[in-house]
Amino acid sequence: MRAEAIKGHVDLLVLSVLQRSPAHGYAVAERLRKRSSGVFDLAEGTIYPALYRLEGQGLVESRWRTVGGRRRRVYRLTTAGEQALSGRRRHWDAFATAMQAVLS
Amino acid sequence: MRAEAIKGHVDLLVLSVLQRSPAHGYAVAERLRKRSSGVFDLAEGTIYPALYRLEGQGLVESRWRTVGGRRRRVYRLTTAGEQALSGRRRHWDAFATAMQAVLS
């Protein structure tokens, strides 16, 4: 998937995968790859800064976890994150609908 | 419509409205506004540079027309533009499908 296409939608994607259950950055990337059938193959330089951004906005929160000697920072949605997610879903729907209207 | 959402899709939108018939920049913006029911209200600083970019890529071509004393640069799709459009439509479909898969 070309980079520019997902601009402005990465946060929505990340929030969406975190809604099901908390996850660390690497797992977020994996879930996105899997759930999109490989279409969203986001670089680390995309996913981690996105998580920092979301944490800065208070939409996710994190804590360190050590599993088998590996440090993981596990993120989960905050209440504000849940609300933001539902708003962004509606925003996406409006966008996709408008795109469809122009393209049809 | 927030700016970031359409990043990477403006070219597709512009090519799409030009496919029906040639148009000048101002008219392209109007058509987009109308066909999207006001969702896509693109600034001039977005639409004109997009047209220049597309012309630079050989996807559209333009010629000056004077109508009632007003200069207009009328753009129309080239053959390469038609092909690019159909490719980008498929690309959009893949993107929208993947988004839906992640969000659902």
Next chain:
DNA sequence: CTTGACGATTAGCACCACTAAGTATACGGT
């Protein structure tokens, strides 16, 4: 003659995803 719609241009800014490199642990194969 002032206002607003039409129509185009462009310099500068800001955001955001990517590249690329670095750091570090675990584990399987040789």
Next chain:
DNA sequence: ACCGTATACTTAGTGGTGCTAATCGTCAAG
């Protein structure tokens, strides 16, 4: 032991692209 690969995080720098805002100009309506 050594090496490659997967896992896991960080971050400086770059580039694309849409926006802001200003400028220049014509025309019709008030």
